[in-house]
Amino acid sequence: MKYNREEIVEGILNSDIRFLSKAITLIESTSLKHFKLGQDILEQVLSKSGKSVRIGITGPPGVGKSTLIEALGLHYCESNFKTAVLAIDPSSKVSGGSILGDKTRMLQLSRHQNSYIRPTPSSGMLGGTSARTKESIQLCEAAGFEKIIIETVGVGQNEINISDLVDVLIILLNPGSGDELQGIKRGVLEVSDILAINKADINQKLVNDTILEYKNAIRMIDYDKDFWRRKILKISALESIGLTTLINAIENFIKESKENDFFSHNRLNQEKERLTEVIKLEIVRRKFNDPEFNESYQKIIDQIENNETTAIKGAMRLLDE
Helix, strand or coil: CCCCHHHHHHHHHCCCHHHHHHHHHHHHCCCHHHHHHHHHHHHHHHHHCCCCEEEEEECCCCCCHHHHHHHHHHHHHHCCCCEEEEEEECECCCCCCECCCHHHCCHHHHHCCCEEEEEEECCCCCCCCCCCHHHHHHHHHHCCCCEEEEECCCCCCCCCHHHHCCCEEEEEECCCHHHHHHHHHHHHHHHCCEEEECCCCCCHHHHHHHHHHHHHHHHCCCCCCCCCCCEEEECECCCCECHHHHHHHHHHHHHHHHHCCHHHHHHHHHHHHHHHHHHHHHHHHHHHCCHHHHHHHHHHHHHHHCCCCCHHHHHHHHHHC
């Protein structure tokens, strides 16, 4: 398939989602040629990016993230905000593609003229995000999207990378999920700005007990944003109960983060983190494309197999070379 760089750039700047989709496909491509073209396109539209509010939503599988995102997205779309959803799905081991297909789970939102939904395979990335989520966000911003919602695969100890991509992070939890605290661990709770207990229409006592459990839990967990007192809200994504309260909490967080200069500093720190991350990934990619390195690597593998060295000592030897 041939891609015209100038045509795609012009299409993105004119908010044509066909060209936005093409650009995201390019930056996600495993083809080096397509990937470089995608990066060239992004560089040309970069000055138009950065003007959105980036909202992260994480939580255990089955907690209702897609239902909440559809309700939140419809609110923004009907309030005349162009809204993009980047839904990170588990990758199929067969095709490498997205398994769940969020367009089928957010039918109303996908039909709205102000919306854009892009399911993206995680491709095995830890942290609940995709390797190119950051660049997809910037392309959506260049295409004029003002609210960008990023949904992670699930939640666990490793799934905190989302905090390096968004301006505000919401963790969605089930009522009676106190036992899940052990599974969630400290990481994701340390970086979450708003905790929302979903399915509040089912059992009020259970929801209230869960809120109390999490209030006690977050008192013992570090949080680095002095300007904000974390909110624990009860909502029902399905019945839109508490949705206005959640939206107000998001807006208040963004407002206070800007007033305290946290917003701009956080964006800059995220770019620095992204630079370091890409350098690490690129060093590994380039080394494994080097025949001489691969020969040394195979020798270390043979030594490990023969119990002549350890993986750590082998890695140090390769790095010293």
